[in-house]
Amino acid sequence: MMKSKNSGSCIAFDGMRCIASGDLREVAVRVKKLIDQGEALSVLIFDNQSSEIVEIDFRGSADDVLERLEREAVSQGLPVPETSGTEPEPRQGPGRPKLGVVPREVTLLPRHWEWLNCQPGGASVALRKLVEDARRANSEQDRLRASQESLYRFMSATGGDLPGFEEASRALFARDADRFSEMIERWPADIRDHARKLGTAAFRSAS
Numbered sequence: 001m002m003k004s005k006n007s008g009s010c011i012a013f014d015g016m017r018c019i020a021s022g023d024l025r026e027v028a029v030r031v032k033k034l035i036d037q038g039e040a041l042s043v044l045i046f047d048n049q050s051s052e053i054v055e056i057d058f059r060g061s062a063d064d065v066l067e068r069l070e071r072e073a074v075s076q077g078l079p080v081p082e083t084s085g086t087e088p089e090p091r092q093g094p095g096r097p098k099l100g101v102v103p104r105e106v107t108l109l110p111r112h113w114e115w116l117n118c119q120p121g122g123a124s125v126a127l128r129k130l131v132e133d134a135r136r137a138n139s140e141q142d143r144l145r146a147s148q149e150s151l152y153r154f155m156s157a158t159g160g161d162l163p164g165f166e167e168a169s170r171a172l173f174a175r176d177a178d179r180f181s182e183m184i185e186r187w188p189a190d191i192r193d194h195a196r197k198l199g200t201a202a203f204r205s206a207s
Contacts, residue, residue, distance in 0.1 A: 018190035051154040147202035177203040
């Protein structure tokens with residue numbers, strides 16, 4: 001089972017040592033091999049974008065592992081890599097493309113519904129426009145928050161007991177890149193280097 005739905009690219013650690021990085025399937029095969037050889041005992045796999053933990057069932061053979069990953073991807077609506085001999089999906093014919101809208105309940109005051117219903121296209125169109133406008137207005141702030149949360153999630157899972165963790169965390173949310181780099185300097189090289197890589201996005205967004 002995968003906790004993360006953005007696990008196209010990931011990185012795997014055995015304790016403080018990076019043992020694989022890249023496409024999820026490639027990482028899964030590499031980690032499976034190390035586990036079978038007894039060279040990986042405490043594995044954590046992180047989504048490279050969100051730093052959420054990707055859980056993989058390593059029972060059976062490498063083919064069994066990949067088959068379960070494909071089934072999980074299909075169940076989550078994720079793209080599944082093509083294999084040789086796979087027929088390409090037929091092209092859609094002419095016509096209106098599907099919008100992919102999802103119906104959900106929205107609770108508003110009567111005056112809100114009254115205003116929405118008076119807008120061109122009705123309530124649904126007006127709500128979509130409002131959401132898109134808000135997304136554009138807050139896109140940079142949202143990117144910053146997502147980058148900070150990703151880095152903090154990785155730090156908490158791997159470096160929570162390392163020296164300078166608390167100070168590094170404060171520096172992260174204070175957007176102090178120099179202080180952050182200083183506080184993680186003594187961390188194990190693989191953990192430190194990946195934290196700095198994630199920090200590049202967080203602090204670049206902040207600037």
